[in-house]
Structures are given as C-alpha cells and as structure tokens.
Amino acid sequence: MTSPPLLVTCGLPYTNGPCHLGHLRTYVPADAYVRYMRRMGEEVVFVCGSDNHGTPIVVSAEEAGITPRAMSERYHAHFDQTFKRMNVMFDHFGMTDNPANHHRTQTIVAELEKNGYIYKQIVHQAYCPKCKRFLPDRYVEGTCPHCGKPARGDECDQGCGKHLEPGEIKDPLCKVCGTKAEFRDQEHFFFKLSEFKDFLLPYLDTIKGTSNAKNYAIGWIKDELHDWCITRTLEWGVKFPSRDDLVVYVWVDAPIGYIAFTEEWAKKTGNDWKRFWCGENRVTHFIGGDIIYHHGIFWPALLKGAGYGVPHAIVASGMVKVDDHKFSKSRGYVVWTNDDYLDKGLPADYLRYYLLAYTSHTKELNFSWKVFGERINNEVVNIFGNFVYRTLYFAQKEWEGIPGGVVDPAITAEIEKCLVTVNGYMQEYEFKGAVDSIMALAAFGNTYIQTNAPWKLIKTDRAAAAHVIKNCVQITKALALLLEPVMPMTAQECWKQLGYYDQVANHPISDATHPVPEACIKAPTPLFVKMEEEQVKELDDLLQKRVAEANKKTEKIPMVTFEEFQKLDIRTGKVLSAEPVPKSNKLLKLQVDIGTETRQIVAGMQQFYKSEELVGKDVVVVTNLAPAKIFGVESNGMVLAAGDAASLLVPFRPVEPGSKIR
RNA sequence: AGCGAGGUAGGGUAGUCAGGAUAUCCCGACGGGCUCAUAACCCGUAGACCGAUGGUUCAAAUCCAUCCCUCGCUACCA
Secondary structure: OOOOEEEEEEOOEEOOOOOOOHHHHHHHHHHHHHHHHHHHOEEEEEEEEEEEEOHHHHHHHHHOOOOOHHHHHHHHHHHHHHHOOOOOOOOOOOOOOOHHHHHHHHHHHHHHHOOOEEEEEEEOOOEEOOOOOOHHHEEEEEEOOOOOEEEEEOOOOOOOOEOOOOOOOOEEOOOOOOOOEEEEEEEEEEHHHHHHHHHHHHHHHHHHOHHHHHHHHHHHHHHHOOOOOEEEEEOOOEEEEEEEEEEOHHHHHHHHHHHHHHHHHHHHOOOOOOHHHHHOOOOEEEHHHHHHHHHHHHHHHHHHOOOOOOOOOOEEEEEEEEEOEOEEEEOOOOOOOOOOOOHHHOOOHHHHHHHHHHHOOOEEEEEEEEHHHHHHHHHHHHHHHHHHHHHHHHHHHHEEEEOOOEEEEEHHHHHHHHHHHHHHHHHOOOOOHHHHHHHHHHHHHHHHHHHHOOOOOOOOOOHHHHHHHHHHHHHHHHHHHOOOOOHHHHHHHHHHHHHOOOOOOHHOOHHHHHOOEEEEEEOOOOOOOOOOHHHHHHHHHHHHHHHHHHHHHHHHOOOOHHHHHOOOEEEEEEEEEEOOOOOOOOOEEEEOOOOOOOEEEEEEEOOOOHHHHHHEEEEEEEEEEEEEEOOOEOOOEEEEEEOOEEEEEOOOOOHHHHHHOO
C-alpha cells in the first residue's frame, strides 16, 4: 500500500507588516523539508497563503487610509515576493480573503452546524458609542473577572492568563479611543470544542511532528476545554452563513485557508484536493511555537466535526531572539528579510544555511551578525566551498575535466552512510542534525584529499592521482544533491560545475552514488564569497542603531498636568497586620490604618518582607486607587515601594496616619 | 498562578528514558607542522564545579524531592 501524498503547509503570515527573520524560522525549514522529501521520491504539495482577516488589519488599514483588502494585497504581494527571493517555493500562495476560502469556510461552518457542533447564545458584548462599533477581542481593555487584574478582551494578559469569552470582561474601555464601552446584547455562535476531548486525547497521542507541539497540546486537553465563540461583529471577514451582520472569527477561516489553497492549487494543476484532506492523509503543518494551541486542538476538532481528515503532523519551530534579546519590533530587535538582508546583496542561501544549521528546530534561535559571519565563512565557505573548488580546480587543470575510472567502494560506502544519517534526521525534523551530517561529509572529503595528496601523487603515479580525484568528484556530486534542500542556488551552481546541464532538483538523492561520467568541464569558480569583517560590522551597526533609536523612543514618558497629579490621593498609613494570601507566593494581605479608616490592601512583597517586619511600620498609600480583587482578595489601595526588591517608602519623621502627601 | 519547552566550556550540541571510570562532537581561542586550494588537514594546549540544594546508590549530567532562571501560551509575533 502506498502512503497518501504529503501536503505541507506553513503558518499564514498576517498581512499587516513585513517579513522578518521570525517568519523565515518556520518557512525555510518547511521549504527544505519539502525539497528533501521530493528528492526522496515523495509526492509533495506545498501550500501557504496570507492571513487577511481580523480587527488589527481593519485598524491598520484605517490608519493608512486604504481598504482592508488593499492593505492585504499590499502585504500579500510583499510576502509572495520575499518568499521567492528566499527560494521558499510554494506550489500555491493564496489569500484567505479570496473566494475559494470564503466558500470553503462557509461550507465547513454549515457542515458543523448540520452535525450539531454549533449553537447560538446571547452575549453581552462591549460596544464603543464613540467609534460606533462592537469591540472585539483585543480592542477592549478592562478588568479580569477572575483575578481583578487589567486584562484584554480575549485574555487576562497580566493576571491569571485565563481565556475570556466576549462579554466576560469588566469595566471595558475602547482601546482605540479610550471611551468607556457599553455592553450590548448580541447573538453569537459557539463551537462545541468541549465535546472533542475524547477524540483529541487518543488523536494527539499518535500525532507526528515535533514533541513540543504534541506535549503542549496534550497538556491543554487534560484541562477542561471551553467552547469557542466563533463569530465577530465586523464588516471585514468571511460572513457567517445567512448572517450579514456577523463574520467568523479569524482563527476559523485562517486554517481553513490551508484547504482552500489546496483547492486553488488543484484547480490550477488539474488535481483533486480531496486526496489531501479527506480520510487518511499526510497533512503536515509547519508553524511557530506560539500557535500550537490553535493547530493542535481547535483545528483538528474543527476538521473532525466537519467530517474532514485530521492533520498528520505538526512541526513547531522555536522562537527567534536577536542579540540575546526577545524579538521585538518596537525595541528594535528585529531583522527584516528585505531591508536588512536581501537588499544588502546577501545571498538567500547563507541565511537558509544559518537558520537550518544553528540549533535544533524546536529550540530558541539566538541571531547575531557576528556568529552569522563566522559560521558562513568557516563552515560554508572554508570547509564546503573549498573542498568543491580544490577538487574541481585540480581535475580541470590536470585532466581538463572529470577523469575516468571507478569510484572506490569505501567512498561509496561513506556517501551511503551519510545519506542514511541525513534521512534519519530529516524524518525527525532535526534539520540541524541533517546539515551537520552534510558538512561532515564535506569535512571527510577534505581529510580524504589531504591524506591522499593527489598533487604529490601526480608526480609519480598519474593514474593513482586520477583515482583520488575521481573519488573527490563523487563526494562533490553527493554534496550537491544533499545540499539542494538547504542551499538550492549553490547546489545548482555546484551541479553545473560538475558538468551537468540539467537541474539538480530533478534528481533523486540516491543519485549520489551514481558515478559521474568522464567529461570535460570548464574551470570552476569558487561557490561562495566570504563575508568581510567590515560587512558584518556594518550590518551589526545598523541593528545597534535601530535598537538605540527604539530605546530613545520608549524612554519618553508622557507628561502629566498638575491637575492630573492632584487626582491621586496619597496618604501615610500604619500597617496593623500582614499575612500571606493563600496559594500565592508573592502576595501579602495588609490591614492599614489610614487615619479615617482601616483599609485592606494586597501587596506583592511576600518574598521581601516577613509579616512581623511590616506590622507597626508607617507606609505610603495611594488611597483612591480603584478596588481590585487579587487572588480572590479585595485590595483597596496601593502601598508604595521602589525598585524590583520593593523597598518601602516610609516617612522621614513620624506623622499621623492619614497625613496627606503633597 | 497554571500548563508546556528548555538550562551541559565563549557559541552550538551529544549523552538523560534503560545510572558506571579522563562528559561527546562542531565552531571559536592559543601553539606547532604541512601547503593543490578563498585554504584545508594533522598534532598539541587552554576552557564545563553538567542551573541550585538535598536525597537514593559502591557509583549521578543521568533516578527522586525541593527550588531558581529563560522562553512560549500572554502587546508589537512565525
């Protein structure tokens, strides 16, 4: 029985910003994987597309004074071009706003409804009277109903981390204009995710891909699964069937895009998309580690509920750091694919190599220009490039091409050993291991030519020298084939220099042990150009400059007027008692005498003070801070303290509790 | 807070499930040799209290317990 064809997808780039290194961390390995599997004789289709829906794009488009569609098309074209420049070659790169996806999404939602997985419910939703629109998800800020901390519309981001359904948030404010939002009743549709627990557990147990994705998803399943509200009140998006006032949540139509893009590809090429999506399949999703939940839980449940096949594998890449700092556009720790790399004339192959060879696919990748330059020069240029060049240079000089004769079985065995090792790593999505093994073969080549020294041998035994070079040429051929998934442009150039006129990408990797025929070749040129120290420094300086500029911006703290300051009621108080808040490591519950009354205040200073140390101390309290529940304990004010170790501010000379601070 | 993934020389890694002796390999640093090549290769040197503490054991990077730190879920995110 033959396996079903492979369908490989990448997480969809969102069309409100340009392509950066973080994107490539997922796309380059996916492309290498696809290329490799094709060289191994697999039927592979590789699809992706841009993610166009959701509120952030509406807001960005409004700011830019264009329509969301125009905004999406702009970045869609940008990603499409950038991927091509990086030689990430999708068979199809679609848009989630295209008709195929509107159709597929509506079909799937209808199927879910028919199968009883969707129900209606009235929710109280935040509405901004000033902007005259409902405020979805992240465009509402307020207080978490669970822990009382500041939260966003869809998630308690600073407190307990719980997911919030629309309408749950307290004291909602419009993020755009800051107006107090109202609640309005609205009919929404929910997906019964909770019913899929029994399906998901055994399914996730057998899912292929990287362990980080699998473990993370299983961890979530063990907890309770909540139903998902899958509609939003927005103009931009895929309309919910028979409801003109609602669109589906972007996380519904975005993954369905994978199917729609397959359909578009199938239509273009005369194939049947159902082979990939119905029944047993080998759908493999390459994603960033931040969206495992959606791909490991929500998406398989959606597919299952609508009667489609479920994903075969989820491959989640680790995140990217820049110069040991968290990747951040606003802080300047970012590397733009075009501006910072390709437009500087740097070859796509170098970056592809670096991304694949730096560390394990699931681990964090810490980018730095210095290490980039070092590794390119030492590994790619010196070891790999030098071996190929010295081999072909010598062959051309002495024999005007590839000499005749047979390849040593020991050399063939070494190549075969390498093929097996590389395959083992590729099957496990361990791209670093695969690249290291390829480089080890190049190093083996260098050692072999070195110890056999054909340049000496040729003075006494021309045939023996030819035999050594014949072997080196064979290793070069193997390297070109193996390198193609990693550095396609270079591999093709190497292939050409070996005297072939066709595409290396059209050959199976197993050709690596097929002998290179005796032939004339042209004088070779080095495959790579070294990274100059100055060039590396220039690139690094640019990054440092951007970080410095970003720092300046963030240092600017806005001024407050005297009137605004006066709104704060700050007084002295005396701590009457202090006890730890149950189940919390950091919180203390304080009773503080502020003159007119005794206030209960929760303060995050358990790790810095013992209860006895605090009782009787005079402290400084903001008394008119809005009350909040923290860990279920009401807090009516804030005790002022300085720095990370919470050094308490205390009166210099004794004062009565309740003295106003001015 | 919870749940996941991590923490091994300057960087990157192997080893951890199935405990054994000087902790692997690659890059970088230093010294020497060799030289067909954008140089590689060979020989040698330095560099790791294997995140911390405690426990089990004749023996712990590995097993157990507790804790610390980083990252993700959780702005700008793949």
